[in-house]
Amino acid sequence: MRKEAIIKQVGRILLFNSLFLFISFFISLFLHEPSAASLLFSAFITLIFGVFPMIFVPRITEINFREGMMTVVLGWLVTCVAGALPYIMYGHEFSLANAWFESVSGYTTTGSTILNNIEALPKGLLFWRSSTHWIGGIGVVLFTILILPESSTERIVLLNTEISDLAKMNFKYRSKKVLIILAVVYVGLTILETIALRITGMNLFDSINQSFATIATGGFSTKNASIAGFNSPVVDVIIMIFMVLSGLHFGLIFNTIIGKSPNIFKSKIVQAFIGVLVVGVTIASLKLYFEGVYDNLPDAFRYGAFQVISVGTTTGFANADSKNWPPLVQIIIIYFTIQCAMVGSTSGGMKFDRVYIFFKSIKKQIKLLKHPRAIVNLKVDGRIVSSEMEMRVKTFIVFYLFIVLAVTIILSAMNIDLMTAFSASIATIGNVGPGFGDVSSLGNFSSLPDAAKYVLSINMLLGRLEIFSFITLFALDSWK
Amino acid sequence: MRIKYKLFAGFLLINIMLVIAGSMSIYELLQLRKKTVTTIDANYIALNRLNTMLKAVESEDRAVLLLLLGQWEDGRNQLSKADSIFRATYLEARSRVKDNTALDNIGNQYIVFKHIWELPIVDTKKQGNLSWYNKTFIPSFRKTTSQIEKAMSYSRSRLHAESKQIFEESYTALMPGIVAIISAILMSLLMYFFISRFFSHPINSMLKGLKDYNTKKKPFRVTINTNDELKELSGEIKKALGE
Incomplete structure (x- = not known):
């Protein structure tokens, strides 16, 4: 494995981060905030570490699968360290464990926070916090594919693990x-939502x-009470629409825009x-x-729908505290936290x-029990899912639930x-954000011991990197 | 890029980082120093002024006792002196602090207190009248000293709060240094890796290639992919060996 190739790619990721750190610094500078110095220094450190490999490492045209996977995992870890720098340097509520937790939570788009008073944070740091999201x-969608060589068969192997239409489209498009x-949909949705929210005032x-x-x-909001802090049904509806859109396959959204098939309607x-979302929202509301x-049905739907969609799309915003909601609603929310x-x-x-594949596989097994000699294919959107893929999905789900159990025991x-x-x-692990108990939708993770914060940070990374990629980093033979 | 420029750029980056960290630490420490001096001075002066006011009021109490004993000249002289000290100190404090409820309360209470002893005492019914002293004068005196003590207590707690804030801010001054030390160590390790990978390794490869050519007559097959003098050197060796 060529370490210099990995270092160079990680450097590029750091350069991208330093750009947002400089923007955050200028916001703090413009508003004469005390966080300006910490943001500037963090921006320089990140920039220097990003530029350093560019000087020494010659141009690398292709990297292999293992180098690619290693770059993704190391890239995430190094990025999280860089992201924690402005928090560590700012101090106040950010101890070392808190800064690391907030950074990992931001980058993995989990949205769990350790902050008790978000509104007291300087705007530059608030912007940085949102930027990490x-x-x-965009990183998890783009970088994984971006850094892998276009021609390599490993790339196809990797993309095949993504069983949706994106993998299929990749064979059609370069x-x-x-x-x-992906970039057009991502940036386009961000601009559209910003405009929509501006219109609401x-x-x-x-x-x-x-x-x-x-x-x-x-799920990081600029308000202590998350979206409840805006107290506007229109804002709630707009955010709900965009949460649903962001939870869909970006390739399908793009196809819908350009009028191609398959799209989100087909x-x-x-x-x-x-x-499933509609059923969950209806029962909960x-x-x-x-x-x-x-007291009234519109309110029940407003709060019920928002919380279910927020969790069901792994956003983690809140417009109400679901801590004391009926057990059935809490179970629905827990189900969506697992489903993602x-x-x-x-x-x-x-x-x-x-x-979806798991339940289809159960259906297939029932059919095979009835007709043991039949050839039953598992299809998703008209495409046959191989037995190998089916097994991979089942292994993933079992391993995922095992980690959930293990972390629950560790925290207990x-x-x-x-x-x-x-x-x-x-x-x-679901990168959702809020849970129940002390970490409910309007609560935070500050009361947890530091060790728990580190364990949960690893959990977030496992969820973001889909477990197996993260484990490859620690498999020693990966480094040979 | 030429080797000397690569090395220069590498060391330059490490130095830039250290200079920025050093500058930031120096700036933060200077700010902290300024704030520490200002905080200590401001609170020390405020406490000193309040203490002077307290002593003046206590002196007025002793002066009133002299008046009660019929010593008009000594009593009035002492009262006049203490009053002018109090007013001068109060006005000075007031001019420095624009909005201070504690000072307002002291000023208002002092007017009430002064009104009690300003009126004649010697050769009036008040002379030798301990009942008037205990029931009228002492409660007002205590109210006045109590207001001053409240202000002193407020100043002390403010001093404590500001000291705590300075302590927290010292963290900001400390952090660039700590981050710079860790970053410098990491950069040095990276630099070591790059020098070993892109300078030492190609030189060793060429050396081995040349040794193999001389001793074993093996062809010189060394590929250098760094775009610098080492690649040129490899090319020139190949040319010299006629490969």
């Missing part, structure tokens, strides 16, 4: 085209920050995803109404596509109550 959101599609700074967090399915998997949590959104979107975690050993431990575990 936006970089992380990689550059795929990257352009939200100020430009908040609009941009909320948009960054929505499109990246992150894809069976999208229909299933939306269908009706339960909230009939249990008397909300679609492959090819900015969301992390298990992903709906795997759950730190004297954290079971509900908090379990919901924190699924909320972080």
Whole structure:
């Protein structure tokens, strides 16, 4: 493995980060905030570390699969360290563990926070916080594909693990085209949401920050009470629409815009995803109404739909505190925390596509029990899913749930109550953000011990990098 | 890029980082120094002024006791002196602090207090009247000293809060140094890796290639992909060996 190739790619990722650090610095400088110095220094450090490999490492035209995977994982880790720098240097609520947790939560678009008073944070740092979401959101979609050589068979192998239409489209389009599609949809949705929120009267700074967090399915808000802080049904509806869009496959969104097929209206998997969301929203909202949590049905739907969509798309925004909601609604929210959104979107975690294949596989097994000699194919949007892929999905789900259990046990050993431990575990590995108990939708993770914050940070990275990629970093033979 | 420029750029980057970290630490420390001096001075002076006011009021109490004993000249002289000290100190404090409720309260209470002892005492019913002293004068005196003590207590707690803030700000001054040290170590390790990978390794490869050519008559097959003098050198060796 060529270490210099990995170092050079990681340097490029750092350069991209330093750009946003400089923007955050200029915001702080313009507003005469005390965070300006910490942002400037962090920007320089990140820039210098990004430029350093450019000087020494000659041009590298191609990297292999293992180098690519290693670059992705190391890139994420180094980026998270760079992201924590401005927090560490600013101090106040940011201890070393808190800064690391906030940075990882930002980049992995989890949206869990350790901040008790978000509004007290300087605007430059608030922008940086939202930027980590936006970089992380686009990063996971773009960088993974960007850094792998276009011609390599490993690239196809990697893309094949993405069972959605993006993989299929990649065989039709060249990689550059795929990257352009993703960038256009990502940036386009961000601009559209910013405009929509501005029209509702939200100020430009908040609009941009909320948009960054929505499109990246992150969940960092500029308000202590998250979206509830804006107290506007129109804002809630706009954010709900964009949360759903961000949870869909970007390739399908692009196809819908250019009028090609498959698109979000024809894809069976999208229909299933939306269908499950609608069922979840309806049951949760009706339960909230009939249990008397909300006096009228529109309010029950407003809060019920927002919370379910927010969790179901792994965004993690809140317009109400679901801590004391009826158990059925909490179970629905927990289900969506596990299920997560679609492959090819900015969301992390298990992903709906795997759950969809898992249930289809169960259906296939039942058919095979009835007709043992029959040849039954598992199809997703008209495409046959190989047995190998089916097995990979099942292994992933089992391993995913095993990690959830293991982290719950580790957190419980730190004297954290079971509900908090379990919901924190699924909320972080799913990159959702809020859970229940001490880490509920309007709460935060500050009360957890530092060791728990480090464990949950690893959980977030595991969820973002889809477990196996992260593990490759620690497999020693990967370095040979 | 030529080797000397590569090395120069590498060291330059490390130096830039250290200079920025050093400058930031120096700037933050200067700010901290300024703030520490200002905080200590401001609070020390405020406490000193309040103490002077307290002593003046206590002196007025002793002067009133002299008046009660019929010593008009000594009593009035002492009262006049203490009053002018109090007013001068109060006005000075007031001119420096524009909005201070504690000072307002002291000023208002002092007017009430002064009104009690300003009126004649000697050769009036008040002379030798301990009941008037205990029931009218002492409560007002205590109110006045209490207001001054409140202001002193406020100043002390402000001093404590500001010291705490300075302590927190010292963290900001410290961090660039710590981050720079860690970064410099990492950069040195990177620099070592790059020098070893892109300078030492090609030189060793060429050396081995030349040795093999001389001793074993093996062809010189060394590929150098760094775009610098080492690549040129490799090319020239190949030319010289006629390959």
